[in-house]
Amino acid sequence: MATTQDTLHAAADGRKLNDPAMLKRRYAAEWRFKAYGLGALGIALFFLVVLFYSIISQGWTAFLQTNIKLDVALNEADFQDADGQITEQSIRVADYTKMARDALQSTLGLESPTRPEKRDLRGLLSRGVDVQIRNKIESDRSVIGQTVPVWVLANGEVDALIKGSIDRNTPEERRQLNNKQLAWIDKLIAEGRLEKQFNTGLFTYGASSQPETAGLAVALIGSFFMMLIVALVAVPIGVAAAAYLEEFAPKNTFTDIIEVNINNLAAVPSIVFGLLGLAVFINFMGLPRSASLVGGLVLSLMTLPTVIIATRAAIRAVPPSIREAALGVGASKMQTLFHHVLPLALPGILTGTIIGLVQALGETAPLLMIGLVAFVVDYPTTPLDPATALPVQIYMWASSAERGFVERTMGATIVLLMFLFVMNAAAVYLRRKFERKW
């Protein structure tokens, strides 16, 4: 700051402006200023690195899950109902938890475990084990009567121990796993029966209160439905609106109002769109809460300005000579638009669409308003079924207290960022590939 004043003072004092000491100060100030700029940029990029590092370092373990291999004895007697028949019903109600525990017990060579030991054994297995074994039998009934090896989920605490977030050295009374359980785990590891495997459950399970059986399937399907609705609603309307505004609209108050509206809508906080969805789609039109249809509609309204602005830019980039040539050979304005301008603007429109979809995919706040924060276990089959969305699932897991969910939350974030990355890369690729210089 001082330098220019110095310059003036110097001039007033009759000192020379190129006085070496003064020049040195001015150049130092120059250097400092440049360093501030570079430093600011450095700080911003440093934040970016820290952000990604903290998410990836805490989240990548979510893609692995500890499993235990059990040799489950499937005795026919366990599946028979009162009449000695094996029916679908009797298979459904068989006591799989006990089978799993017995299998674990015999694997560990325990003859007659005491009651606390039984509880400790159960503590090694996930509560979702019964479903895993049942699915195996329902897919192939012929295994009944045999002893089959099944990889089942280990309990969340065991998973935490294997991944190193439970310290073996903490005193037993403050540790979630006791010494006996640790010894069993070590034995299982030594026999190659306990190991980390790729976590397919993360992508196939729905909501669960146990971290090891909680997955993203419902959220992925919900987000997919919503993206589909945004693509079907926002894109046609957005392109049509942009085409009208660029090619047909006369300059009058009506079109001015539309333009101002579009610009303002682009800056309205997303949560306000959630209020709109709640009041109009749910309260007034009576659409179901928690449905991805409502979410998709709200996101469509939210992305509409993005699509319109991008499409307008793309249409504007088509040189007027193309239009004039088409009009010159007798095409109508509508034919010029649909036969020439829009096809030439298509890459730009596509890029804008993808950017709109990216924005919609990452949006959370309006979806909280319309009840997509739901505990949904079953896969949604239509957009009217209760569902969640990927970022909403992250929010819900982030609010869960259990340790296992922190890892899942970060894992889900990685999945979300991957999707966004791929979509953005596609947008960049399209732009590069079809970019035209007129």
Added chain:
Amino acid sequence: MSTSMILLGLLIAAALAYIVGIVRCRASTGGDVAKLHSRTGYYGSYLAIWTVLPALFLTIIWAAAEQPVIRHLVETSLPAHAAGVENDALMSLTLGRINSVAEGLPKLSQSEFKTIENARLGFTPMLEAQRLLQEKGVILGAEPEPYIISAAYDEVIYRHTSSWLITGLAALAALAGFVYGFTQIRPRLRARNTVERVVLAALIGASTVAILTTVGIVFSVLFETIHFFQSVPTFDFFFGTVWDPRFTSAGREGGASGQFGLLPLLWGTLFISFVALAVAVPIGLYSAIYMSEYAGPKFRGFAKPLLEILAGIPTIVYGLFALITFGPFLRDTGAMVGLDIAASSVLTAGIVMGIMIIPFVSSLSDDIISAVPQSLREGSYGLGATKSETIRKVVLPAALPGIVGAVLLAASRAIGETMIVVLAAGIAANLTLNPFESVTTITVKIVSQLTGDLEFNSPQTLVAFALGLTLFVITLALNVYALYIVRKYREQYE
């Protein structure tokens, strides 16, 4: 037949009409296409439009009107003591029960439905119908009053009639349109012009969606806000200093006893936004200056996309970062130097939000700085100023209005930001000047008032709309003013 089935039917009708139209126009000139005014496809579209459009409008209007009309019919048929003329809550309760019975009725078998019908018409005693409904699980809990069963039966019949009526009417309209269009097709018909007018109308319609959305936002939020101010005085809301909504259990009287003071929330919002701007403006501005004035094209091409990644990251990810990584880090660092920093302090949310809006400030400022004419810089260099002197004394003052606009836009982003503060800011409304304590914001309260079970008549829920309206007005004013400044500034140098 449901509305979606009608729409599907119309789609098929349109495809058929399109083909018929082409065949018809070809036949009208004896196969000599050159004699037609328009190309054959336009005649097909012409006929398809005539077939579908009137029927489509009819169906849409019918679908919109059906619900209120049936509701009205059912309401007026209720006995006076049940209708609760003066009691909205009782009325909606009664209608809810009628609806749930009406939804169950179609699931009954033919003969069972007959029983209900007989009961409705007075041939069999109502008791029988009541027993039947309870047996079949249509009604759970208390025995329904006879008038509820009657009303539900009426509702089912109305719906049934209505759906047949609209199916018939739509078919009739489609047929009439088709016949009219068909007779119109001749070589001199200006089919293209008509079709293009319809397309243009559709384009105009699409561009009004933006207006409708704004109108929808304003009206839906305003309507509920007015509702809210009927139970809470306006003055108490805007100038109250205590936020304590007190959730009462559903249906209990006196739910309005909570206090809804906006000021603590507004203060929290502004405080966090201020911290965010204090982080984002220097970093963003200096980055923009460096990139537009110092950096070479290669460095720029590398750093600019990286900065923009920050803008592309979903806000939930920032919220998570603040909650899981940054909040605890700040708390531990504070503890090390003897400061008592809450994990959900103003600083946590503010700094992380600041990181989020760095790219907004930098890319907007970058554009504005680049728009300053080169001649100004050259004049300054010519006088012997160094580069930084030129930037500070010439470029920045020239760009100042635009930069102020950019900062205002960033401020509006910060004020409306939700997920970061939902995860990382506090939930207790707090009027404090201490950045190490936690405060809450308007957006956090909108979310917390609206998640969970909703009861649309309680001020606890409606207050969210009043908060939403406040937020909308603040951000709108900021945006309009910022855009005005930016635009005015841009014109200056163009």
